[in-house]
Amino acid sequence: xxxxxxxxxxxxxxxxxxxxxxxxxxxxxxxxxxxxxxxxxxxxxxxxxxxxxxxxxxxxxxxxxxxxxxxxxxxxxxxxxxxxxxxxxxxxxxxxxxxxxxxxxxxxxxxxxxxxxxxxxxxxxxxxxxxxxxxxxxxxxxxxxxxxxxxxxxxxxxxxxxxxxxxxxxxxxxxxxxxxxxxxxxxxxxxxxxxxxxxxxxxxxxxxxxxxxxxxxxxxxxxxxxxxxxxxxxxxxxxxxxxxxxxxxxxxxxxxxxxxxxxxxxxxxxxxxxxxxxxxxxxxxxxxxxxxxxxxxxxxxxxxxxxxxxxxxxxxxxxxxxxxxxxxxxxxxxxxxxxxxxxxxxxxxxxxxxxxxxxxxxxxxxxxxxxxxxxxxxxxxxxxxxxxxxxxxxxxxxxxxxxxxxxxxxxxxxxxxxxxxxxxxxxxxxxxxxxxxxxxxxxxxxxxxxxxxxxxxxxxxxxxxxxxxxxxxxxxxxxxxxxxxxxxxxxxxxxxxxxxxxxxxxxxxxxxxxxxxxxxxxxxxxxxxxxxxxxxxxxxxxxxxxxxxxxxxxxxxxxxxxxxxxxxxxxxxxxxxxxxxxxxxxxxxxxxxxxxxxxxxxxxxxxxxxxxxxxxxxxxxxxxxxxxxxxxxxxxxxxxxxxxxxxxxxxxxxxxxxxxxxxxxxxxxxxxxxxxxxxxxxxxxxxxxxxxxxxxxxxxxxxxxxxxxxxxxx
Amino acid sequence: xxxxxxxxxxxxxxxxxxxxxxxxxxxxxxxxxxxxxxxxxxxxxxxxxxxxxxxxxxxxxxxxxxxxxxxxxxxxxxxxxxxxxxxxxxxxxxxxxxxxxxxxxxxxxxxxxxxxxxxxxxxxxxxxxxxxxxxxxxxxxxxxxxxxxxxxxxxxxxxxxxxxxxxxxxxxxxxxxxxxxxxxxxxxxxxxxxxxxxxxxxxxxxxxxxxxx
Numbered sequence: 001x002x003x004x005x006x007x008x009x010x011x012x013x014x015x016x017x018x019x020x021x022x023x024x025x026x027x028x029x030x031x032x033x034x035x036x037x038x039x040x041x042x043x044x045x046x047x048x049x050x051x052x053x054x055x056x057x058x059x060x061x062x063x064x065x066x067x068x069x070x071x072x073x074x075x076x077x078x079x080x081x082x083x084x085x086x087x088x089x090x091x092x093x094x095x096x097x098x099x100x101x102x103x104x105x106x107x108x109x110x111x112x113x114x115x116x117x118x119x120x121x122x123x124x125x126x127x128x129x130x131x132x133x134x135x136x137x138x139x140x141x142x143x144x145x146x147x148x149x150x151x152x153x154x155x156x157x158x159x160x161x162x163x164x165x166x167x168x169x170x171x172x173x174x175x176x177x178x179x180x181x182x183x184x185x186x187x188x189x190x191x192x193x194x195x196x197x198x199x200x201x202x203x204x205x206x207x208x209x210x211x212x213x214x215x216x217x218x219x220x221x222x223x224x225x226x227x228x229x230x231x232x233x234x235x236x237x238x239x240x241x242x243x244x245x246x247x248x249x250x251x252x253x254x255x256x257x258x259x260x261x262x263x264x265x266x267x268x269x270x271x272x273x274x275x276x277x278x279x280x281x282x283x284x285x286x287x288x289x290x291x292x293x294x295x296x297x298x299x300x301x302x303x304x305x306x307x308x309x310x311x312x313x314x315x316x317x318x319x320x321x322x323x324x325x326x327x328x329x330x331x332x333x334x335x336x337x338x339x340x341x342x343x344x345x346x347x348x349x350x351x352x353x354x355x356x357x358x359x360x361x362x363x364x365x366x367x368x369x370x371x372x373x374x375x376x377x378x379x380x381x382x383x384x385x386x387x388x389x390x391x392x393x394x395x396x397x398x399x400x401x402x403x404x405x406x407x408x409x410x411x412x413x414x415x416x417x418x419x420x421x422x423x424x425x426x427x428x429x430x431x432x433x434x435x436x437x438x439x440x441x442x443x444x445x446x447x448x449x450x451x452x453x454x455x456x457x458x459x460x461x462x463x464x465x466x467x468x469x470x471x472x473x474x475x476x477x478x479x480x481x482x483x484x485x486x487x488x489x490x491x492x493x494x495x496x497x498x499x500x501x502x503x504x505x506x507x508x509x510x511x512x513x514x515x516x517x518x519x520x521x522x523x524x525x526x527x528x529x530x531x532x533x534x535x536x537x538x539x540x541x542x543x544x545x546x547x548x549x550x551x552x553x554x555x556x557x558x559x560x561x562x563x564x565x566x567x568x569x570x571x572x573x574x575x576x577x578x579x580x581x582x583x584x585x586x587x588x589x590x591x592x593x594x595x596x597x598x599x600x601x602x603x604x605x606x607x608x609x610x611x612x613x614x615x616x617x618x619x620x621x622x623x624x625x626x627x628x629x630x631x632x633x634x635x636x637x638x639x640x641x642x643x644x645x646x647x648x649x650x651x652x653x654x655x656x657x658x659x660x661x662x663x664x665x666x667x668x669x670x671x672x673x674x675x676x677x678x679x680x681x682x683x684x685x686x687x688x689x690x691x692x693x694x695x696x697x698x699x700x701x702x703x704x705x706x707x708x709x710x711x712x713x714x
Numbered sequence: 715x716x717x718x719x720x721x722x723x724x725x726x727x728x729x730x731x732x733x734x735x736x737x738x739x740x741x742x743x744x745x746x747x748x749x750x751x752x753x754x755x756x757x758x759x760x761x762x763x764x765x766x767x768x769x770x771x772x773x774x775x776x777x778x779x780x781x782x783x784x785x786x787x788x789x790x791x792x793x794x795x796x797x798x799x800x801x802x803x804x805x806x807x808x809x810x811x812x813x814x815x816x817x818x819x820x821x822x823x824x825x826x827x828x829x830x831x832x833x834x835x836x837x838x839x840x841x842x843x844x845x846x847x848x849x850x851x852x853x854x855x856x857x858x859x860x861x862x863x864x865x866x867x868x869x870x871x872x873x874x875x876x877x878x879x880x881x882x883x884x885x886x887x888x889x890x891x892x893x894x895x896x897x898x899x900x901x902x903x904x905x906x907x908x909x910x911x912x913x914x915x916x917x918x919x920x921x922x923x924x925x926x927x
Contacts, residue, residue, distance in 0.1 A: 070857040071919040073881050101816075101922040103857045136882075143820045144918035146784050146883035221914045247744060247874070247912045 027149035031058045031139045036131070036151040037113070039172040041165070042158035043129050046122030049161060050172060051153065052113040053077060053090075053135055061141045062109045065095035067219055069105040069226035072144070075114060075137035082130065084121035091115040093178040094261060094274040095217055097228070100140070104226040106217055113175035120157075129155045173700055177635070180259045180274035184630055185238065187279035189256050195245040197224060197252065199279050201238050201260060205659075207625045208234035212263035212270055216241050216277070219257040222248030254281050264627045267669075267676035268695050271628045305461075306468040313472020341484060348481025350425040352474040354432020359470030362436075363463040385523045386573045389531055391437075392515035393569065396535050397542075399508035402501050406542050432474065523660075534569035541565040594624050594657040595633075598643070602656035604664060607683075610652040616709050617652045617683040619690070621669065624659040628695060629678040636697035645706045684709045744855025744874065747911040751863070751871040752853035756812070758841035759828035764810065771867050773902055775802055775809045775895065777839070777877075778851055780821025780859035781831050783918035784883045789860065790835050792885045795877070798896055799838040805903055811839040814851035819921035821859065822846055848922045858917035862895050866902050873898040875913030 026035045033056040040049045053075070055063055064072040079087040093112055098105040120129055136148035163169055185203040192198065199216055214232035218224035225244040232241040239260070256279040264271050400406060480486050512535075519527040541562035600606060602619060610617045620637060622629040636642060646653060656665040658677050669679060672692065680697060681690035682705050693701060745752055751774075755765040766774065777795070779786055789795040802809045813828060815821035823831065828842040843850065850856075854863055854874070864873035878891035898908045 071915075071917065073916055100919050101924060103919050103922070105919070138883075140919055142919075142921060144783065144785075247914075249747070249910075249912045 024152040024154075027151060029139075029147040029149060031061050031141075031145060032056065032063070032137070032147060032149075034135060034149040034151060036133055036153045037164075037168055037171065038118075038153060038155060039164055039169055040155065040161050042156045042160075042162045043120055044158060044161040045120050045124035047161050048117055048119040050115055051118050051131060052115050052172060052175060053133065053151070054111070054113045054171070055108070055137070056111045057109060057139060058141075059110070061139050062096075062098055062105070062107045063112070063137045063139050064105065064107040065217070066090070066092050067106055067217065067221055067226075068138075069098075069107070070103045071100075072105045072107060072140060073138040073146075075135065077114075077116065078134040079116075080132040080134070081118075082124070082126075084124060085129065085131075086119045087131075088117035088119075091117070091179055093175060094180055094259065094272070097215065099228050100142075102228075104228050105140075106226060113171055115172070115175055115179065124157065127157055129157055131155070173698055177696075177698055180261075180276045181631060181634060183260065183275035183277045184634070185275075187260075187277045188282035189279040190282050190284075191245075191252055197243045197245060197256065199239075199241040199243060199256070199277075200282075201241075201275075201277060201279070203238040203627075205624050206234050206239065206627070210265050210625065211239075211627075212265050213261075214239050214241060214263075215261045216243065217259040217261065218243075218246070219259065222246045222250070223252055223256060224258070252281060255279065256281070262627055266626070266628055266678065266695060267674050271696060273627050273631050305465055309465045309468035310472040310475075313469040314475055316469070316473045317476055344481045346425055347428045348478045350428035351432040351435075351481075352471070352478045354429040354434075355436055355474040356432075356467060356470045357429075358433045358436035359466045359473075360463070363466040367459045367462055385519055385527065388515050388519040389527075389534070389573050392512045392519065392531055393534060393538060394437075395508050395512035395515060397538060399505045399512060400539065400542060402505035402508060404502060405539075406546055435473065436470070530572035534572040537565040537569040541569075594622055594655070594659060596655055596657075599653045599655040602654040602665065604668065606652075607654055610654075611683045611685075614685050615652050616649055616685050616706075617654065617681075617690075618646065619654045619656065619679075619681040619683075621656040621658055621665060621677045621679040621681075623657065623677050626658075626677050632678060632680075632695075632697040636699050636702055639699050642699055642702050645703055649706045649709060651706070745853075745871055747871050747874055747908075749871055750869055751865040754850050754853055756843040756845055756850060758843050759823075759825040759832070760841075761825070762841065764841055764843060766865070766869070769808055769865075770869050773805075773807045773867055773899070774865040775807055775899070776850070776854065776863040776865070777809065777811045778814050778856045778859045778861045778920065779811050779842075780813070780815050780918055780921070781823070781835075782820050783859045785917035786859050788883050788885055789877055789888070790837070792888050793836075794888050794893075795860070796835065796837050798893070801896070802899060803838060803840065805899070807899060807903075809839045810841055810843055811837070812843040812845050812850045814843075814845040814848045814856065815859070815921040816848050816923040817846035821918075821921065848920070851920050852922065856915075856920050858915050858920060860917055861915045861920070864895065864898055864902060864908070872902055872908050873911050874915075875910075876915040876917075879913070881914070881916035 025037070026033065028034075033054075035054040035056075036051060037054055038049060038051045043049055055075070057063065064074045066074050068074055075090070077087075077090060081087060092114065093108065095106040096108065098107060098109075118131065131153045133151045133153075134148070135151060136146065138144055138146050183201065185201050187199065187201045189197050189199045211234055214234075215230055216224075216232075218226075223246045225246045227244055230241050230243065232239055234240075239262075258277055258279075259274055260277045261272060261274045264273060516528060516531045519531055544558045544562040544565070547558065599620070602621070607617055607619060620629075620633075622633070656662065656668070658665045658669075669676065672679065672681075678695050680693040680695070682693055683690045691705070693705065751766065753766045755763060757763050781787070781790075786795075799809045799811075813821065813823045823844070825844055828844060831837070832839070832842060845851065851861075854861070860877050862873070862875060862877050863871060866872045873895070875894060877895055878888065878893045880887040880891035894910060894913050898910070901908045
């Protein structure tokens with residue numbers, strides 16, 4: 001009875017629709033208004049065109065994607081077509097996740113257009129083309145109802161295809177925009193021992209803070225379970241999505257297909273982008289994943305999480321960056337050997353405190369960021385070129401000290417390291433701080449992932465996990481200082497200590513070299529110049545201050561020059577910060593992938609000049625890490641039709657690469673009230689100001705802009 | 715930071731850290747075939763108590779049901795479900811139909827209604843279990859009605875999935891479809907490995923209690 005009422009209601013609502021459209025092309029079922037549409041008004045034999053099955057659902061009801069998830073069935077269309085006419089498969093729009101009381105479904109709600117490509121043969125005879133579709137679908141709210149509709153669409157045949165009315169064309173345009181595009185990145189997947197696959201989409205160079213969400217919809221039932229949530233992370237390798245194995249018993253496929261949906265935060269809000277991914281099975285990836293298999297598939301309790309954090313902290317001691325600091329600490333310890341046990345214990349505790357306070361501070365930052373920004377899902381950026389440079393300097397200065405170039409106590413040593421060198425408890429405390437600071441850049445990917453987890457927890461758990469990690473880092477030294485049995489294994493103090501100290505300078509220099517290499521990856525080869533130049537300046541300053549004890553004005557002069565040299569060295573950091581995008585491309589890394597084919601590099605001068613010359617100008621502000629920019633290029637800016645239209649209209653195409661925050665572009669963005677890319681400007685020849693195009697572009701948008709100026713030009 | 719290649723060791727570390735991220739908890743988590751079938755105790759429409767542990771030594775079929783679901787109706791209207799229930803009973807198999815949709819939802823029945831349905835549909839299960847809290851469905855990770863399970867004499871889950879191979883509500887498809895449960899039951903009774911032990915189930919979404927999600 002209620003269903004009958006619903007039907008009655010639906011009929012009443014749909015009444016006007018019936019009156020408007022031909023009854024054959026529209027069918028109203030209990031829960032869905034189905035309509036067969038075409039993007040052409042008349043078909044030309046031999047020329048393919050698109051039709052669409054439009055489903056307008058009752059509020060809260062949904063139909064299903066090609067992989068419906070844990071229940072449900074996809075919509076099917078069986079075509080009855082004249083001889084020779086062919087229909088392609090349904091081109092599915094981007095699905096949504098529905099959680100129906102814990103059962104996960106993939107599907108559509110409200111209003112959806114399922115596209116199908118129809119190809120009439122060139123020799124098609126007659127005046128009309130009749131398309132008959134037998135569509136059936138399952139539509140569910142709480143209850144599920146299979147429905148079907150026989151739909152018919154009759155198109156006149158003509159010598160030339162004519163487009164359908166603008167409203168229908170707009171529907172198709174929107175539907176096409178809602179279809180996932182081929183993934184621009186290669187993808188692979190590995191399988192852990194427990195059978196759970198992990199997907200890696202090699203989208204390198206993405207910025208974790210701009211990606212709001214990532215979800216992988218497996219294309220088929222069986223190998224990947226439909227999940228409510230996926231804990232994706234952005235790492236140096238790209239987007240990493242741990243998945244859960246599905247119920248199929250067949251071996252994992254050579255290629256795992258699906259749709260990756262990313263939410264990107266742009267200056268104007270969030271944009272959803274979808275890509276069809278075919279991830280290749282990567283057997284080598286299995287080995288790496290195996291170590292985590294046991295825990296990866298289980299739900300961790302906080303206690304377990306703390307244990308793993310502790311273990312992670314312990315392993316941090318093996319990181320190349322931390323090693324020299326520990327070596328320093330070992331030397332200090334050897335010097336302490338033979339001292340009172342109480343003193344050693346205090347020393348160990350102070351070091352531990354230093355480490356814990358640093359991790360505590362980091363936890364506070366994480367919690368504060370979450371509190372202020374709200375929806376931070378990823379670990380924040382540790383990788384800044386300035387940070388790398390400063391750490392390289394720090395390693396260098398510590399190295400010089402170990403080599404005996406100068407002694408601590410001088411005021412010129414870096415603050416943290418100077419404090420670290422202080423004797424006794426304070427010194428040990430700051431050695432702990434130093435260990436955390438230097439461990440950070442080495443372990444950025446690790447820390448980002450750990451923080452990613454920490455961020456998903458309530459604040460007390462976040463703090464607890466990070467502190468556990470810190471405790472792990474401090475543990476070996478703490479254990480040493482607390483256990484006399486272990487201490488007895490340490491050699492007696494003697495001249496070997498000096499030699500050890502001098503030897504330890506070399507791992508420090510090596511670490512500095514490594515940091516400079518990291519820097520060049522971030523900034524290009526110019527980074528080497530600034531970093532090494534800065535090091536010479538620092539060494540020069542140290543030398544100046546070391547020259548004997550002359551008269552007072554001479555000392556002050558030297559101090560002044562030394563200070564200037566150090567300042568200059570640090571100025572290099574600023575220079576590196578706003579080094580132009582070209583630096584990155586010059587380093588030859590394939591990743592900074594802004595493509596300039598057919599485009600001129602943007603400069604304000606070139607833009608002004610071209611506009612003054614009466615030419616139409618199109619400006620594309622983009623960045624390698626901007627996914628929306630990339631998608632716009634593929635679907636709107638670099639299509640054959642757009643390229644041709646650009647050429648015919650004589651448009652000057654300028655591209656601004658904001659991958660590394662170019663100052664000139666930043667200024668332009670600011671003037672236009674924008675915080676970031678994508679931004680598209682179009683200068684019509686006589687216009688006083690550029691038109692700002694929407695940040696989500698379509699071919700139609702560009703073509704209509706261009707067509708508006710064509711008459712003026714001719 | 716582009717090509718910032720990470721030492722292998724730290725990759726592993728990254729992995730270890732990822733392992734910290736707990737897999738999201740699922741309302742439905744399905745047991746694997748080849749593993750012991752989850753035990754349950756439930757009362758049937760005649761007030762009799764059934765415990766899976768007591769059925770050791772017998773092959774058991776579990777069928778989730780919702781009599782208003784078009785896919786359930788498909789197999790009852792065509793007497794496909796009843797036929798298979800009778801075949802199973804003749805071979806000594808215990809066929810348990812479980813009405814596991816949450817109380818108040820479509821498909822939830824009182825014992826009297828369940829008996830009425832059995833009579834009207836001329837069904838022949840060993841029992842219809844009344845499971846208004848969806849305990850059995852949850853234990854087996856059922857997502858649809860009908861969702862089918864076979865448990866062998868040792869208490870091992872040997873089949874889970876659909877009743878047959880053509881996911882439609884069309885009765886005419888039944889003769890064309892591969893009847894997964896019938897085939898699997900024959901294999902189990904012949905002491906053979908079930909060839910297709912896990913298939914895609916189709917039907918209406920299970921209605922779990924709302925408070926539990």
